[in-house]
Amino acid sequence: MRDAKPIFKILALLLLVLALFMLPPIVLLGMENDPDLWAFLQSMGLVALVSVTLLIWTWRAPVELKTRHMFILTTLSWVLISAFASLPLVLGAPQLSFSDAVFESVSAITTTGSTVLSGIEHLSDGLKLWRGLMQWFGGIGIIVMAIAILPFLKVGGMRLFQTESSDWSDKVLPRAGGIAKASTIIYLGFTLVAFLSYRWAGMGMLDAIVHAMSSVSTGGFANYDASFGIYHDRPLILWLGCLFMLAGALPFVLYIRLLRDSRGALWRDQQVRGLLVLLALVIAALTLYRTLAFTESPFEALTEVAFNVISVVTTTGYASDDYTQWGPLAVTTFFFITFVGGCSGSTSGGIKIFRFQIGVLMLVNQLRYLVHPSGVFAQRYNGRPLNDEVVRAVIAFSFFFFLTVAVLSLALAALGLDMVTAITGASTALTNVGPGLGEVIGPSGNFASLPDAAKWLLCVGMLMGRLEILTVLVLLMPFFWRK
Template sequence: MSVPALVFAQSVSGSGYRMICKVLGHLLLLLSAVQLMAMLVAVYYAEAALWVFLGSGLFTFSCGYLLKYKGRHAEQIKNRQLFLLTTLSWLSLCLFSALPLYLLVPGCTLTDAVFETVSAVTTTGSTVLSGLDTMPKAVLFWRAVLNWIGGIGIIVMAIAILPALKIGGMRLFKTENSDTSDKILPRSSSLSAAIGLVYLSLTGLTCLSYFAAGMTGFDAITHAMTTVATGGFANYDASFGTYKDTPLLLWLSSGFMLLAAMPFVLFVSWVKGDRSALWRDPQVRSFLLIVLTSASVLCCYQVWHNQRDWFEAATHSLFNVVSVITTCGYASEDYTLWGNMAIMLFFYLTFAGACSGSTSGGLKIFRIQLCALLLYKQLKLLVHPKAVWNPSYGGRKIDDQLLGNVLAFCFVYFATIGFIAMMLAFCELDLVTAVTGAATAVANVGPGLGSIIGPAGNFSSLPDAAKWWLSLGMLLGRLEILTLLILFTPAYWRY
């Protein structure tokens, strides 16, 4: 056995290894149940896809049961092993979910199937599939439900896992700590259950609203799942542009995307009686200000530059701004045709992201705010080198270690985008496609810019190598980069 293999075997042996197997087993059992749900959709619409989902569901169930049996005597897992568990969980979901697409969609290669499921589970929303208008309902449901599962997985990871791993300042939002006054619910399991209930309720409300506004029952269900997950998978090649003649649907979708981009833990506080919890959060206030300002600027720009009607301009400006900044990835029309200023603004919004603890991707508003605090602190120290100033954020003191963690994460974040862009350039992609493709992958946004991967196109024409690099970028962005990169350091495997 080679030295790396021996180190790996030693590091995952024992109770930690059994717990990882147990968790992965439960995850695959859940996934097999969802595959059987897709089979029922195929039965309802009399589609031959039922046999594929039945077979893939049984295969996934078998693998999950074996892993669960392997981890039957599992004990407590260590914090450092959460890195490996988190990464393997997302990889397992993506790989096992690719099987139905590979077997069902004509012309779908293994690369395409993996790309599509990585995009779905990470709620990125980039797609390599075309002809969605005539796609089997079971396949459309499968894409939507993967978006939905990925969304709740993101929230659980942000609330329960990343704070313990001290990833890029996420510990700032940890609710279970030594200060009992910060506790919303007495146990983390209760918090997770409450968040799940809020997530399910918001999905149901979105579905009912879409149906009342004119969507069919099937479209309302699938679009509700992808809206709340800010995943952006639509049932049509034109994305949400299919409903551009129904402004009410665009306004409803904008509202629900905004809600999904808020910290879900604050929704729990709101339900518990703290009605001002959302507004007190500094990242929520900044996020709403950015959305309102950007949408207003674009609305005025369209009216003056493109001579559009005020209401139409406001509807499409707000919808597409919210879609991009929440990393949902819907498009009501090709906003790259609005003008160069609009293109640049959407490029900036690609990096921003929404609030921590939501289903959105991106850099996150709180990291931008903390970087601004660090800049302000450095400017003050230039004037008063001996001054002592401890900035606060949301009523909490911010120490230098936390600011350093955030700054390090931001550096790695943009370095990752640069690296992925360089790899895409090696695949002979043009500058706009390479840069915006890398940015939209790591930020988990969905559409890029340009004629190939812009809001009016998709990723199907890219070479296979580019799709694999983009898949890696999507996983890195969703796992907050450091969670995955730490596995490639010798120090992680050294006990």
């Protein structure tokens, strides 16, 4: 237990931050004299009590973390925060079961966006704000994790991005802490700009606050059951949503470079170019398809397609329309782009675009070897050579990702879910997208009707997807726990 004290000390600090995040809903509910005020006061009190108790116990413990500690801390922090964040949903007006409340909070903290709630517009303003705050809190945690933790742990090929690791070869800022701090400031700035833009476009005050937080965090929680479909006839809001979802899905370290007079930093990055080209091709193809298949103007088709494609690829999960009604080509396309994700070092989930790009490079080189068996072909990405460590990490991650999708799909099917719900539910959980496909968990449905066991499995899937899978799997290996 003495060896674990540094872990619990950091967990205590994170819980204290979570308790402070409950203050805005408390203030709002107090102003409105809403009964949910007591749910938040009790929740905040309990979280603060646990946090202070842990701090007292670990006060003199030095914060010296070994690699083994980092794996445990990374996983345990997301599990613990999700559990405590669910308290207002259990004690508040929705009075969700523990399983439903944990599902909702895990979905929020991991910025997945799947929900078990219906009649969201009738929730108290405090609970609406809390759903947005959970996603915003999770979003900044994702950035810090991707910049300062995962590259250090050499998880899933993240070590490829030296400017996001503790081993600086071309320093943007001197330490990982400096990068994390600068990214937080940029994250705050994007959120403020999104809020002001949504207000200017005609959103109400609370809607603008919540949607700004869930757009930049690529979380996808909205204040209405219809998600962004409530703004179906206001294209300006949909295009602003596209802009801020895309901003959250790009590498935050490149924004720092951009601010430090490195013009063209975004476009020069191979990840960013790949993501933008992919989005342009998919949007153009589906816009043409919709224009020919449906009687609507090209601009209307472009708006709907662009919003929903960007939402899925960036793993935000908003929906302005039920795209499962667009025909088989559209449905199949949305299923495949569910896996893509945004860029490394962003709030986005998914496999990440850089892994697909490295896979293509490996495939091309393998084809060259078939023609020229004695040839030597250099593999480079973003102007840097790809070493064996990165290639191994990408291959391992990709293999275990699809293996986890298969295992999770089979487990859900064993609980009685139909094939479409099982496969797309497992996929959307691991990619942190939000909605699946089909009548049950599609863009026009939710996850409330699933059995509790399925919700717990999906919670595990959401956490594994957000933590890059290998971070969790390594904890299951006996050799990890041997001294």
